[in-house]
Amino acid sequence: MSDPTTDTPRRSETKHRAILEAAARCVGRDGYAATSIEAVAAEAGVGKQTIYRWWPSKPALFVEVYSALVNRTLLSPDGAMAAAPPGRPVSELLRRLFGLYRSTPAGSILAGLIGAAAEDAQTRAAVRDGLVLGRRSILLDRIRGAAPAGTDRSRMEHVNDLIVSMIWQRLIMAPEDLTDSFADELAQLVDTVGHAR
Amino acid sequence: MSDPTTDTPRRSETKHRAILEAAARCVGRDGYAATSIEAVAAEAGVGKQTIYRWWPSKPALFVEVYSALVNRTLLSPDGAMAAAPPGRPVSELLRRLFGLYRSTPAGSILAGLIGAAAEDAQTRAAVRDGLVLGRRSILLDRIRGAAPAGTDRSRMEHVNDLIVSMIWQRLIMAPEDLTDSFADELAQLVDTVGHAR
Amino acid sequence: MSDPTTDTPRRSETKHRAILEAAARCVGRDGYAATSIEAVAAEAGVGKQTIYRWWPSKPALFVEVYSALVNRTLLSPDGAMAAAPPGRPVSELLRRLFGLYRSTPAGSILAGLIGAAAEDAQTRAAVRDGLVLGRRSILLDRIRGAAPAGTDRSRMEHVNDLIVSMIWQRLIMAPEDLTDSFADELAQLVDTVGHAR
Amino acid sequence: MSDPTTDTPRRSETKHRAILEAAARCVGRDGYAATSIEAVAAEAGVGKQTIYRWWPSKPALFVEVYSALVNRTLLSPDGAMAAAPPGRPVSELLRRLFGLYRSTPAGSILAGLIGAAAEDAQTRAAVRDGLVLGRRSILLDRIRGAAPAGTDRSRMEHVNDLIVSMIWQRLIMAPEDLTDSFADELAQLVDTVGHAR
DNA sequence: TCGTAATCGAGACGGTACGTCCCGTCTTTTC
DNA sequence: GAAAAGACGGGACGTACCGTCTCGATTACGA
Numbered sequence: 001m002s003d004p005t006t007d008t009p010r011r012s013e014t015k016h017r018a019i020l021e022a023a024a025r026c027v028g029r030d031g032y033a034a035t036s037i038e039a040v041a042a043e044a045g046v047g048k049q050t051i052y053r054w055w056p057s058k059p060a061l062f063v064e065v066y067s068a069l070v071n072r073t074l075l076s077p078d079g080a081m082a083a084a085p086p087g088r089p090v091s092e093l094l095r096r097l098f099g100l101y102r103s104t105p106a107g108s109i110l111a112g113l114i115g116a117a118a119e120d121a122q123t124r125a126a127v128r129d130g131l132v133l134g135r136r137s138i139l140l141d142r143i144r145g146a147a148p149a150g151t152d153r154s155r156m157e158h159v160n161d162l163i164v165s166m167i168w169q170r171l172i173m174a175p176e177d178l179t180d181s182f183a184d185e186l187a188q189l190v191d192t193v194g195h196a197r
Numbered sequence: 198m199s200d201p202t203t204d205t206p207r208r209s210e211t212k213h214r215a216i217l218e219a220a221a222r223c224v225g226r227d228g229y230a231a232t233s234i235e236a237v238a239a240e241a242g243v244g245k246q247t248i249y250r251w252w253p254s255k256p257a258l259f260v261e262v263y264s265a266l267v268n269r270t271l272l273s274p275d276g277a278m279a280a281a282p283p284g285r286p287v288s289e290l291l292r293r294l295f296g297l298y299r300s301t302p303a304g305s306i307l308a309g310l311i312g313a314a315a316e317d318a319q320t321r322a323a324v325r326d327g328l329v330l331g332r333r334s335i336l337l338d339r340i341r342g343a344a345p346a347g348t349d350r351s352r353m354e355h356v357n358d359l360i361v362s363m364i365w366q367r368l369i370m371a372p373e374d375l376t377d378s379f380a381d382e383l384a385q386l387v388d389t390v391g392h393a394r
Numbered sequence: 395m396s397d398p399t400t401d402t403p404r405r406s407e408t409k410h411r412a413i414l415e416a417a418a419r420c421v422g423r424d425g426y427a428a429t430s431i432e433a434v435a436a437e438a439g440v441g442k443q444t445i446y447r448w449w450p451s452k453p454a455l456f457v458e459v460y461s462a463l464v465n466r467t468l469l470s471p472d473g474a475m476a477a478a479p480p481g482r483p484v485s486e487l488l489r490r491l492f493g494l495y496r497s498t499p500a501g502s503i504l505a506g507l508i509g510a511a512a513e514d515a516q517t518r519a520a521v522r523d524g525l526v527l528g529r530r531s532i533l534l535d536r537i538r539g540a541a542p543a544g545t546d547r548s549r550m551e552h553v554n555d556l557i558v559s560m561i562w563q564r565l566i567m568a569p570e571d572l573t574d575s576f577a578d579e580l581a582q583l584v585d586t587v588g589h590a591r
Numbered sequence: 592m593s594d595p596t597t598d599t600p601r602r603s604e605t606k607h608r609a610i611l612e613a614a615a616r617c618v619g620r621d622g623y624a625a626t627s628i629e630a631v632a633a634e635a636g637v638g639k640q641t642i643y644r645w646w647p648s649k650p651a652l653f654v655e656v657y658s659a660l661v662n663r664t665l666l667s668p669d670g671a672m673a674a675a676p677p678g679r680p681v682s683e684l685l686r687r688l689f690g691l692y693r694s695t696p697a698g699s700i701l702a703g704l705i706g707a708a709a710e711d712a713q714t715r716a717a718v719r720d721g722l723v724l725g726r727r728s729i730l731l732d733r734i735r736g737a738a739p740a741g742t743d744r745s746r747m748e749h750v751n752d753l754i755v756s757m758i759w760q761r762l763i764m765a766p767e768d769l770t771d772s773f774a775d776e777l778a779q780l781v782d783t784v785g786h787a788r
Numbered sequence: 789t790c791g792t793a794a795t796c797g798a799g800a801c802g803g804t805a806c807g808t809c810c811c812g813t814c815t816t817t818t819c
Numbered sequence: 820g821a822a823a824a825g826a827c828g829g830g831a832c833g834t835a836c837c838g839t840c841t842c843g844a845t846t847a848c849g850a
Binding site for chain 4: 804806807809816817
Binding site for chain 5: 207208209212238242243244245246247250
């Protein structure tokens with residue numbers, strides 16, 4: 001969506017970052033739905049057209065904002081942990097994710113994107129490509145690590161779907177309930193479903 | 198939501214029904230997001246204010262439209278089946294539900310409502326009160342009927358949540374995949390999770 | 395416009411008066427333009443239809459409200475004075491009229507009616523019939539009394555028109571300038587124009 | 592109301608003119624009261640917001656429409672006449688003015704504006720500033736030219752007020768009577784009042 | 789004395805216009 | 820010669836009244 005090496009020349013990386021950060025700030029302040037492109041442009045000190053030049057729509061922009069937030073906070077800073085998580089890797093990952101949703105606008109953004117996806121096919125595609133498919137392995141790898149030996153791949157994917165669905169549902173209907181204990185409850189599913197039969 | 202004994206007197210039941218039906222027709226034709234209150238009013242041959250008089254917002258209206266569609270099609274007509282479903286009650290219910298989503302705008306409406314709920318707290322409340330809480334027992338009763346004896350209530354509620362989450366997720370991201378085989382797959386969860394440990 | 399002997403039987407004279415008074419109160423409080431028929435009905439404790447049953451429109455109602463105010467305050471109470479005004483009859487009448495515009499909503503109502511007449515032919519007719527023609531002689535009689543002997547009728551009517559026009563213009567553009575000295579200034583016209591050549 | 596140096600930069604002069612012309616056309620077709628901002632926008636092929644961006648209200652727009660009509664038709668085209676009017680300058684001016692009211696929507700607009708001014712203080716101010724004060728000298732100059740030598744300024748202003756009031760009253764109550772003979776009658780006032788005493 | 793019919797309060801109804809908001813595109817001006 | 824600033828066409832929003840209409844409840848006459 002904005003690979004700096006792929007984008008046309010002359011794009012200012014400074015502006016790019018300023019826009020992403022302004023967008024995050026706006027959502028943090030006003031919420032996803034109440035954030036207009038105009039507001040983001042003003043907040044970033046940028047013309048509206050500069051946003052539309054690089055992103056086709058508000059959801060497309062925020063798919064990238066969400067990615068940036070998650071990448072920066074969840075993965076990059078201590079890549080060590082990401083590479084070698086402690087004993088209960090699924091629960092650990094979810095706790096970190098929910099903490100991110102509490103401390104940054106990422107949760108609001110994701111909820112808003114899911115909402116927008118429900119209403120518009122193009123957004124649906126952007127969300128699927130940008131958020132679902134590209135990030136699937138992050139959780140799936142940990143499920144694989146935690147599942148009993150011999151669990152087949154499709155069952156692990158099934159568990160993955162269950163966990164993601166539950167998170168999405170809560171993100172939309174009761175974001176304040178994305179607690180650590182809910183993370184543990186979801187992590188349980190790996191065993192419950194993995195061991196079944 | 199429209200209890201005739203609660204509504205102020207003298208509401209025209211004719212208009213009420215005309216509006217619900219017009220709303221369903223509009224969503225069927227244009228989709229949820231592209232349906233405006235103005236369009237519903239025009240389709241129903243009704244003044245805009247007549248809609249705003251009785252529903253505070255578009256989502257509130259469609260919560261009732263959805264309820265009416267589901268009640269009419271899923272529950273009322275052959276109450277017998279509702280009362281005494283055949284052998285695999287969960288799968289049966291879900292198949293009927295998905296069939297409804299394919300043959301009426303109910304699926305589009307629910308997806309749109311979930312999307313709107315993600316963006317607005319008032320809608321969230323309306324959806325929770327009108328769609329989640331009030332309808333929970335429909336599925337839960339069948340899960341109870343299908344679960345192995347001795348399964349405790351909280352586990353059955355957990356299964357209920359899993360199934361509903363999975364449905365919502367698909368409704369938003371891939372409505373065309375709400376197939377009979379997906380219904381069976383979900384019904385499986387009653388055993389998988391119910392039997393665990 | 396509401397002759398009690400002409401109106402269909404059974405009309406409640408109580409309501410009739412209540413409506414006129416409520417209307418005057420509303421204009422006094424909110425101004426003519428901001429006064430809706432709904433508000434008058436509520437203020438009078440009367441159904442909207444009860445107003446529309448007897449008056450075809452808002453201006454028609456207020457033509458009568460204005461007449462009632464002027465009749466009650468300007469003419470009736472001390473009819474003696476009306477019959478035998480002191481030395482400078484025109485100036486005296488205008489001072490009394492301007493006082494009425496300051497102490498009651500009559501001025502606002504007349505201004506509003508003139509405004510409405512400008513926008514709608516029916517109102518124009520109602521104003522002409524109810525306010526202009528019917529009341530012409532009140533001022534004209536006094537002009538006749540004050541004009542030099544031998545002044546012909548058409549010249550007196552011309553003076554009458556001049557005075558009325560000047561009042562209307564001020565009523566609309568600067569109602570606060572309907573002062574006693576303006577009354578005197580207008581009364582001067584009787585001599586100025588009357589004596590000319 | 593539209594000084595190009597005062598308006599914020601980048602206003603499209605094309606649209607500006609298109610709106611003024613569309614507004615005149617609408618009033619000519621439907622009358623002032625029946626002309627909505629929406630209709631003007633549609634007629635001009637312009638978004639409603641483009642009108643609201645530059646004029647705060649319908650009367651403000653039409654003050655400018657009126658000015659444009661009068662300037663174009665009464666003053667500019669043959670400036671010669673404006674500079675050196677023939678023998679009876681007041682009568683001549685009024686005849687031209689009444690002709691304008693007959694041949695363009697200017698009369699309807701002025702009547703509507705006067706009506707609106709009666710109902711709303713803001714409009715009153717707009718009319719006073721835009722139509723009364725700014726245009727006063729057009730007539731006053733001609734009165735000065737026609738009045739007997741030695742007539743003092745305040746008396747000439749008085750005559751001016753009388754003439755304007757009479758015109759307004761007729762514009763509202765009987766626009767079809769703004770005839771040439773009425774123009775002459777009004778012009779008479781210059782002598783009648785000017786010579787008095 | 790009582791129907792019975794019109795009037796009444798209440799307010800729902802189809803409509804029209806309002807003035808605001810934001811979308812995504814287009815245009816001008818500035819650096 | 821790119822980008823800020825923001826004007827633009829468009830379309831939906833939710834509100835306010837308009838004047839008409841439909842309800843029972845009340846009221847006041849004529850039988």
